[in-house]
Amino acid sequence: MENQFPMKQWIDEEGNVVSEEFQKNVTEDLVKQIYRQLVRIRSFDRKCISLQRQGRIGTYAPFEGQEGAQVGSAYALKDNDWMYPTYRDHGATMTFGHSLKNILAYWNGRNEACVPPEGRHIFPPAVPIATQLPHAAGTAFAEKRKGTENAVICYFGDGATSEGDFHEGMNMASVLQAPVVYFNQNNSFAISVPISKQMRSKTIAQKALSYDMPSVRVDGNDVFAVYFETQKALDRARKGEGPSLIEAVTWRYGAHTTADDPTKYRDQKESDTRREKGDPILRVELYMKKHGLYDEAWIEKMKEEVSSEIDQAIEEMEAMPKANPEDLFDYVFEKPTWTIEEQKKAYFASLERGGM
Amino acid sequence: MSTAVKTNTLTLVQAVTDGMRTMLREHDDVLVLGEDVGVNGGVFRATDGLQSEFGETRVMDTPLSEAGFTGAAIGMAVNGLRPVVEIQFLGFVYPAYEQIMTHASRIRARTMGHYSVPMVIRAPYGAGVRAPEIHSDSIEALFTHMPGIKVVCPSSPYDAKGLLVASIEDPDPVIFLEPMKSYRSSREEVPEDKYTVKIGKGKRVMEGDDVSIFAWGAMVPVAEKAAKEMTEQGVTCDVIDLRTLYPLDKDLIAESVQKTGRTVILHEAHRTGGVGSEIQSIINDTSFLYQKAPVEYVTGFDTPVPFFAYEDHYLPTSNRVVQAIQKVINF
Known part of the structure; x- marks a missing residue:
């Protein structure tokens, strides 16, 4: 099955371009915008962990390590598309335009947090596992019925594929030929349970075969590969060619949530090794260096902007009137x-x- | 020009069909979906003829997938459609329970009204038709306990159509319970045009002064039969068909009990945690000092709804209701 669903890459771990496909789509602006998003969401994620440690927000689910998958997929969306995220996908919702203040407010137990910005279709994060897959099929069907070219993206993890709702949602979307992209982030762990105990299947992409649905396995830490493959799947959806499944293979460096201790169930050296080789941000930096795009002055300025945007969001969240x-x-x-x-x-x- | 309302003589199940037809005609966004609802017209024929009139994209056969199609209907409702979902038997709703509890019921609350779920989940419920196992469950209380869901249960053809139209027009999710034992047991004149019966309002089906009987769905005729027997003994009963189980008609419950001071609660669902307990709670809150006797219950037992060989023992009968009335009278 790994041969049938080879892992797609656009750049390798050294930042070398390994595919000729999409070469013409990669402009300096795209690279910089995507790099900026990656840095932005990682900075936000780290800040949230520190806010939780200081007692300024509640339990928090970090996504560090999965930025390539989240930015690449969300960046492929158009303004009128729909997003069905899980609780670990605020990197994607931020990329799609959700307000940082509201995301912070979510982790601080506030109801206002689930209200998306005006004109953006962002569903509240799915907390039960896989229940959002049928919703996405229905919402996509409604778009199809309205005759729009809008599509739906639906996020879920590797553990979710064991739930009944995963299969029921995939099957509904397939039967309805709904314009939805099921975007799986396979980070190999469902809290503590490794994928070897989750399934005997060698890939998650292969699960789409049961629903006669196109699928692809992509290096989830290669933001460009994710972006291009998501665009392809969304295009198919917009053209009336039905749903797709994308398996983005990635890794969560840290804990399931701030209430979890990953050293209890895995050797965290693995995360250290992965940070050094294959990290989604490092990889883009290597690419930028090779192509003369690594402009330190621009990067420094961009990081300052990002940091002040986050500080401002924290200030706004903390200035919210009491619930x-x-x-x-x-x-x-x-x-x-x-x-x-x-x-x-x-x-x-x-x-x-x-x-x- | 005649002012007479054009009516048809319909059974309860035909009135349900008529309610869906009325709303399918009125709003293009209304859809009917579920297992076998298309060509087959539903296992009880509740959707008979709808697919041929409105087409496959509006009356849709779904995969055998209660969580899948209930979840998809939630996604449709959030995006502007008004799905009417048929669960073939209420006892088959359990796979969809998570979808109803964690999503349909709370999407409006989670998003402070930004998203809502105007959907109806219809399901035939109840025992008494010699159905196989699991086909006879009566679990309205699982839904009345769910914040964000209304629960409706008509007992007559007229109310079935009027309440179904009101449920489809309701901006929030409604569980619409259809007493399968009453599907074809009686006929009534049902207006051909659109009308609604208000959700949250019960109906006095027999007027009396001595005992209040609260019932719904297939238990309403059982209450009426018992009440008629008691009339011969000189005891008159105020028989209330609650029609909506959440929110209950508090005013009607209070008004009746304040008149009679004696109460019999009748439901075929299990006793513990049943809707009956909530009715008694309302009586305590509103009419404590009016009571002349403790409330009597005639209900199903805290046992699984049994195989049908035992269902006559499980289901409340008018004899048991008569005994309960006598008990509250003679207290």
Whole structure:
């Protein structure tokens, strides 16, 4: 199966271009924009871990190591497309235009966090595993029915492929020929369970065969390969050629969440080795150096911009007024039922009497 | 010009079909989907003729995949469609339970109203038709406990159409429970045009002063039969068909109990944690001092809904209801 689904690369770990395909699409602007996104989301991710350690946000799910997969895939989207992320895909949602303040607010337990920016279709992160795959099929079907060329991208991990909803969602999309791209980030671990215990299948890409769906296995740490392959799949979707599956092979350097200790289940030296060889950002830097695009002055300025953007988002998040308990009651139904109205009234009365 | 409303004499299941047809005609965004709902017209014929009238893209046979098509319907609803999903039997809904609980019920709350799920999940429920195992479950309480979901259960053809139209028009997800035992047991005049029956409102089906009986779905005729027997003994019953199980019609419950002071709660679902307990809670909240006797229950047992050889023992009967009425009268 590995032969049937060879790992696609555009640049190798040394930053050498290994494919002639798409050569003409790679402009200096594209490289710099993508590099900027990679740096931006990694800086954000590291900042979040430190905010969690300081008690300024709650439990946080880091994605460091997976930036190539997230930026490459999200960068391929058009403005009117839909994104169905999981809780580890805020690198992708940031790339697609979600607000940093709202992402921070999500990890600080705030409801406002799930509201996407005006005009952007970003669904709240899927917390149950694989349940978003059927949604994506339905949303994509609705686009098809409206006669648009909009497509849907749906993220999930390697562990999700063991859930029933993965198969039900893939099958629904296949039967409906829905314009959806199922984007798998295979980071080899579902919390502590390695992929060898998750499946006997040699690849995740091969699972698409059951649904007669085109699929590809791509080096998820090669942002360009991810970008080009996602574009291809999205183009097929837009042209009415149905759903696709992309397996982006990657690695999470750190813990599942800040509440997890990866040294309990794996040798973290593996992460150190991977940081030195094959890192998604390092790889783009090597490419830039080889092609005379590594402009230190530009990079320094860009990093300053990114850093101040993040600082500003933290400031905005921390300046948010306290969570309003009315929000708890007011959005369950379009019009609250009498039970909710009564409970709200009673609760506010108890607050006034000094309760809580 | 005649002002008479044009009606048809329909069974409950035909009224359900008529409700879907009415809404499919009215809104292009209304879709019907589920297993065997297309050419076959559904295993109970609830979607009979709809595919030939509206086509395969609006009345869609889906894979045998409750989580898959319920989840896909959520994704459709979020993106502007109004899907009406048929679960073949309520006992088959369990694979979709996660989709309903973790997504359909809370997408509006999670996104502060940015996304919503205007979908209806229809399912025939209940025992009494000698069906195979798992085909007779009555698990309305699993849904009334779910924040963000309304639960509707008509007992008559007129209410079935009116409530189904209201459910399809509702901006939030509705579980629409159809008493399969009542699907063809009676006929009623049902207006041909569109009308709605308000969600959240019960109906007094028999007027009386001595005992309140609360029931819904297939238990309503059982309550009526018992009440008629009691009339002969000089006891009159206020029989209330609740019609909506979440949100319950608190005012009607209170009004009835404040009049009678005696209550019998009747449901075929399991007793513990059933909707009946919630009715009693409303009675305590609103009418504590009006009560002249403890509330009596006639319900299914805390056992699995049994194989059909035992279902006559499991299902509440009018005899058991009569005994309960006598108990609250003689307290």
